[in-house]
Amino acid sequence: MKKSYRKWLIIASSLLCLSLLLFLIYSIQTQKEKKVVHMVYIPKLIDETNDFWTALIEGANMAAKDYDIDLVIDGGSNETDYEDQNRRIQKAIDSKADVIAVSPISYTNSTEMVKKVKESGIKLIFVDSGVDEDVADALIATDNFAAGMKMGKFMQQSLNEDSQIAIVSHVKDASTAIDRERGLRAGIGPYEDQIVEVVYCDSNYQKAYRLTKELLEKYPDLDYIAGLNEYSAVGAARAVDEIQGGASQRVKVIGFDNSLEQIKFLEKGVFQAIVVQKSFNMGYLAVETALKVLKGEKVPPVIDSGSELITKDNMYTEQNQKLLFPFFDK
Structure with a gap:
């Protein structure tokens, strides 16, 4: 009787240990799967008086919310100050972000710094503008x-x-x-x-x-x-x-x-x-594309977010009203 009891106790203990081990493995795997993506976006500037950048950043923030991404927006106040932007890019590299999105201020003077992003093993997305070398994983911009x-x-x-x-x-x-x-x-x-x-x-x-x-x-x-x-x-x-x-x-x-x-x-x-x-669309696509790149999915090297020419004669069509007033269409 004692031997039988001891045998079942050992079996029960083993099953309990196995269950705990499996639970631990599952928890670790789940945590890996739920790892929050850390993304930094560095626009040319942050200016609440400028509707283009305001809408673009709003689009990026909405995508980050939809995809549960930790998005940090870090932009200066001067669209000509590439040196300040380069310092912000270095700061993003030092933060060990998973992906960095940049709207390069200078076609030539931003190149060496964005190359450092890739050299650091960090995914790189260009938004709105690029540089004179093909270094980004993707460019999302108006053609x-x-x-x-x-x-x-x-x-x-x-x-x-x-x-x-x-x-x-x-x-x-x-x-x-x-x-x-x-x-x-x-x-x-x-x-x-x-x-x-x-x-x-x-x-x-x-x-x-x-x-x-x-x-x-x-x-x-x-x-x-x-x-x-x-x-x-x-x-x-x-x-x-x-x-x-x-x-x-x-x-x-x-x-x-x-x-x-x-x-x-x-x-x-x-x-x-x-x-x-389509600036809101551009910002949303930037974050969405960044996530795809991180997952190893194949994305087009250049994604055209689109543009339309609108006149006084056609500005009141339903489609053009949505473009002119994107925030009122939500």
């Missing part, structure tokens, strides 16, 4: 050449052999500025030589406004001004509206992005058209 081409082709309809054109761009060494200008030039085709000047506002509303006023004084016969991002487009529109006012203005303006102020200028007739980027 800026194609978007610039849309702008140029629209402008061409109103141009003639006597037209004078000026471009108010944003940051000289930014890939977005480079590609949009290239696309615009291709779009206006035979009128490219009639671009009288290109100026850079360094993504500053007031500087874009001042530069546009100077252009209007310098070129009294100026016909068309193209603003290549929200800052440059808004500044240009403010200057033209102030000097000429009303819908009868002679100088035409076309711009990028869709802040509420830009939409009002479009309704008023100051803007002939605006090229709207």
Whole structure:
């Protein structure tokens, strides 16, 4: 009887130990599967007055919530300060993030630092812009050449052999500025030589406004001004509206992005058209793609988040209203 009891006690103890071991293994495996992904996103800047960056960051935050990702947004306040951004990239590397997403400020001066991300064994995603070397695991951005081409082709309809054109761009060494200008030039085709000047506002509303006023004084016969991002487009529109006012203005303006102020200028007739980027979509796709890369899934090297050219005539369609007011569609 005692031997039988001892035998069953040993069996029970063994089963208990085995159960505990299996439970421990399961718990460890579950913890591994539930490991929270640590992601850092470094935009060109954080500016609550800029609807493009606000919407992009909102999209990234929503994706992080949907996929249970620990997302840290770490951006500066100056879209031209690549040195500050490089320091933030180094800080993200030191934090041992699983994946780092960057919107490089400089096409050339950001390259060496983003290469360090890859050298550290960290996955790298570019958002909105890139650098002069193919180093990222994926780029999520507007096809800026194609978007610039849309702008140029629209402008061409109103141009003639006597037209004078000026471009108010944003940051000289930014890939977005480079590609949009290239696309615009291709779009206006035979009128490219009639671009009288290109100026850079360094993504500053007031500087874009001042530069546009100077252009209007310098070129009294100026016909068309193209603003290549929200800052440059808004500044240009403010200057033209102030000097000429009303819908009868002679100088035409076309711009990028869709802040509420830009939409009002479009309704008023100051803007002939605006090229709207899908910035919320861009931010969401950036986080979603980062997670796929971490899981080892194959992703396209370049993902076009899309853009549409919107005029006063088509701005009230249901689809374009969703693009112009993305937050009201949730």
